[in-house]
Amino acid sequence: MRTPWESFKQEALDHLRALVRLDTTNPPGNERRAADYLAAVLNQVGLKPALVEPVSGRTNLIARISGADPAAPPLMLSSHTDVVPVELARWSRAPFGAEIADGCVWGRGTVDMKAKCAMDLVLALAIGRVGVTPSRDLIIAAVADEEAGSQHGARYLVDHAPDLIRAGYVLNESGGFTMHMGGRRFYPVQAAEKGFVTVRMTVRGEPGHGSMPRPDTAIVRMAMLVERLTRAGLRGRTTRLMATTLRELGFETNGAPTFLRPLLANTVAVTMLQAGYKDNVIPGEASAVLDGRILPGESAASFLSELTEIVGPEPALEVIKQGEPVEWPIDTPLFKILATRLEAGDPGAKAIPWMLPGATDSKFYARLGAVCYGFSPVRLLPETPFGSLYHGNDERIPIDGFFWGLRVYCDAVLEFAGLRFDQIFS
C-alpha cells in the first residue's frame, strides 16, 4: 500500500518527537530505549531488525531491505541514537519534551541526530508497506555511543559484526543543510573528515620551595610551550576536495575566511592543564593535553614530528588516542544524486563537498571500505543558528525545513535504490 505524502510527513514528525522523548543521554546512553522503539515500528511491516548489545542497555539496531542485485554495493542509512547531556538551567523548554513552538520541534537530539533517524525509519516503513524490491540492499542502522567514542556503537559493529553493516555507501550525519553566505545558499555535503591525535605533553623540572621562585620550573616551561604552540601556524595544505569547495564558494586559498581555516591546516588546541599539588611547592612536573586535528594525508607520526619541530625535543609527547583522517571520492553516482536533489529542492542554491573538522561514525565505516557522505538535509533560514545548536542549549529543528529535507532525502535514496517516488508515495 502506498503512503500518502502528507500523512508520511506527519508520521516522520511524530516519530521524531517520540525519539526525542526517549532520554538517551550519553553517558550513560540507554540506547536500548530507542532501539526497542524502532524495532517495534519496523516489525509492523515485517522488517525484523537485528539488535546488537555489546553491554546491557547499549543497543544497536540494524535492519536490511534486500535488493534485487546481490552484487550491487549496499547503501547504509546510518544514525546514532545517543545524545549529549543537557545543561537544564540554560534551556527555555523541556529538553526531552519534544514541544512544538515557533515552528520548531524543541529538544536534545532534534538536530544531532534523531531527525535523520526518524527519516530513515519512515522511509524504510514506506518501502516495507509497498513491498517493492530496491535495486541494491538498503541497510538501516541506528547505533549507540557515537557521542562518547563509539566503543559500544559503530566501532564495535565494525570489529565484531562487520557483515551486518558492510556497505558500499553510507549516508550519515553532518551535511545537506542550508549555509547562507554572501547572499547565496550552499548545501555542504560532507565527504571528508579530519583525523584527531590527542597528545599528552609532559615537562619535568627541579621541584622546590615556593619561596624560592626560578624561571626554569616545569610550570613556567609549560606556559612558554603553550604560548609557542598557540602562536605557531601548523602545516597547511589545500586538499583536492577543499580546492573544489573553495572554488565553488568563490574564495582564493589564501583569502579563505577564518571559519574555513581549520579545514586547510592541521590544528592544535590545548584543552587540559595539570601541575602542582600544594600552594607553596614548586612541582617537578607539568602536563597538558593537546587536541590535534590533522588533514587527510597526515598521520599521528607526522603530527608528532610537526609538534616536535615547534616544542623542541625536551617535552615528552604521548599519543593517548587517535582516529585517522578520511577523504572519500566525490566523483561517484551517489554524490551526483545528492547534489542534484539538493539543488533541485532549492533552485539557485549550490551543493558543495565539505570536510568536517570533527569526527563521526563514518570514520569507522570507512574501515570496511564504505564511501561515506554526511547527508541529513534540512532547509534553514539565514537567522537559524543551526551550527550552534549541535550540542548546544535550546536545540531545535524547524518543522518546514525538516519536511523539505525529508522530501530531498527520500528522492535521493529512492533514486540510488532504483525506486520511483510514485511507487512508494501517493
Ligand SMILES: [Zn+2]
Ligand atoms: Zn551526531
